[in-house]
Amino acid sequence: MGLNYYQIKKNVLKARKLVIRATNNAGSGHPGGSFSMAEILGCLFYKYLKYDPKNPTWEDRDRLVLSKGHAAPGLFSNMAVAGYFPKSELDTLRKFGSKLQGHPDLKCPGVEFCGGSLGTGLSYSVGIALAGKIDGKNYHVYTIMGDGESDEGQVWEAAMTAAKYKVDNLTAFLDRNFIQQDSYTEKIMPLDERLDGDDLSEMWKDASRWKTGDKWRSFGWNVIEIDGHRIEQIDAAIAKANATKGIPTIIISRTIKGKAVEHMEDNPQWHGKAPDSDVVPIIYDELDSQFMIAPSIIAGDMTNLENEVKRCVAGRADYIHLDVMDGQFVPNKTFDHTKIKELRPLTVIPFDSHLMINEPVKHVRDYVDAGSDMITVHAEVCDESSFGEIHDFLKQNQVGVGLAINPSTDLPAWSYKFIPTLDQLIVMSVVPGQSGQKYIEATHEKMRSLKSVLNDNKFSGYIEADGGVTLDNIGSIFADGARAFVGGSAIIGQQDVRGTIREFRNQVMKTRRKLLLDKANELGGTELVKKWIGLHIVGEKKDQIKKIAQEAGYL
């Protein structure tokens, strides 16, 4: 089975939008903690949890206990996306007569735990896990706790109890976002180390200061520490936890409160506050503007691809783009699935296999078996029937479905029926087959018009720009509509991959901020522009955005 990467990402996006809609509608609620655990819930709901929305009390279902109950909007949004109730029901959140209470409640079928009074969910989960053991059931209990919540002594009572009774059918997540209601956790009650200044990144940079894992280890738990926004890391951690017998597992997930909305990120103010209505459309746009950067390793040292993979991982790439060329569809030859299979054990980072080969329908199974998480085939060598076969096969295997078109190819008529479920569309901006080419300028216009065609056809995937992407043009390609960027020599050809990827990100962010300022100006003129800028109180964001606004003439 693949990672189900794109499906999870798409659903996480839907859920985040619903959190904004629901809390805005309610006029209160907790978006910050809902967003920090968004990817964790995404992996659980759309990959691991066994449940039946039509039969919420199904005896063998897995149990999801949201101990940090104030993040209820995050839970409810995913329940809506998963089909427990219509999305429109989120408009009743926190209102009189609603089953969607301010905190999760058994009133809402499918909710397992009345959370909100912090520190009690883990004990409760141990109870559920023990009941499962008594009854010989195979269900698993997943419990999500907050780091502020860890101030509660009962968390540690439960930790000891879980170890004593060896509840290996329980996996806890610590949503380690470093923020609690009053301020940063390390100021209020340090879990790692006391933080004296206001720079939270201090805690992130210096792993020697992280003590939380040691605490749990000393309580007899299997501890896995991950980046809680990286789907592949969450996925691998859950798989490892489920395979660990005899002791409970905690997945300490370093997260960002308010993740995915810049002004909410790492900002304690957004622990429990709803966004204003005038800002909501800007937030929606921002959520739609999440992007990814993927180095293409064939532009590196072909004799040592293992090392190139490692450089991508260390460089914090979002995923790795693997260009497979067969010497027939394109003149060059690179590698095939056997190489991918060799590289797979090196990392859990998603592999995006771009098959520049003839008759992909005959080979796609090999690439799934090799461990691809996304597979893209070329429209030039598919038709409705063969692509349909590929599409269904990949979906069944939870592998992302991509379609690529060459610079001279238009989106074929047969492909339209697949657009709503397509995960990725690669718009080639160079002639495939060789690296080092320049971005074909006509691609800008092509992508913009494709973007509107895709929108009209309910596309919910990512447009991937592949070929000639550089620091100079990435901003404008983002503006055209691309949300995933393959970088060849411009990234992997550089000495400092991590620094280069950071520069690429900064460049996209600059454009993104400008586009969001455009939106603010369009909706509410200078006043809304000022208001939106004013929300960015953490770090240097405000000054940076102000500068962009001045350059654009909005201030």
Add this chain to the structure above:
Amino acid sequence: MTDMRTEYSKTLIEIGRENPNVVVLGADTTDSLKTSGFGKEFPDRFFNVGIAEGNLVSLSAGLAASGKTSFASTYAIFLPGRAVDQIRNGIAYPSPPGKKGLNVKLVVSHGGLSVGPDGGSHQQIEDIAIMRAIPNFRVFIPADTFAVSKLTRLMSKEYGPFYMRMARSQTPVVHSPSQEFQIGKGITIRDGNDCTIAACGITVRMALEAADSLQQEGISCRVLDMFSVKPIDAELLEKASRETGCIVTCEEHNILGGMGSAVAEAVSERYPVPIRRIGAQDMFGESARDDEIPLLLEKHGITSFNIAKQVKELRSKKL
């Protein structure tokens, strides 16, 4: 004299044999509560969570949410007195569709002043008030071991949260083995027309003794065992008000919020008559050796003598 904890333990084991869904939890007081006997027979259904009462309550709730009937036990002072949030938000509040609360039975010993030597810090005189105020909870104070046994069985069959408070010391038998116990039904142990004495737990015996001595003075007292403090038997109380004209209550609990308050609330709404409440007069207890416990109780007026005295005074105030 018989021991409530021994009876509780014996009954739990019987229930455990009949019902595989019954689980028992303790917090390092399982020898004292004698629930360890259940653990010996059913080690897989017995959990000692250590000195961690919040954990005890939440764990019981998790088991109950997964189909178990949880009995969680420790001393009174450490359950309502310590873990009220876990009790309220973890047991009483969570209500699966069509149900009220989770299926957890909190059974405590060492209720009230008669705890004795451990002192005022360990004498729980607020638990009835606390537990009565929490929606979905039902509250029992058994007077003897027959009551303990029957109420334990009753709770195991009846879905929902219950609180049952036992005494630490051995207790005299006041009921017959055939006595039936129903939720929300008080028991008229003795009939009479001049005054009603409402009691619960160890004060039922005192009430009977007071009634005996008053009988010799020609005063006929009705004695009610109000073991079901919540729901309270308002009907029985209304009848007693109409027929006897005044009510004295006696309990080893603060007079604020306890059984006496529950009686007064019901009577004042249905058929107001003069009421006098005996119990701790909003003050704490203190240490007393086992043989001094009667002195401690006497200090708070919890004696048959004081009950009789109050009955005599109150009769003159009848409307």
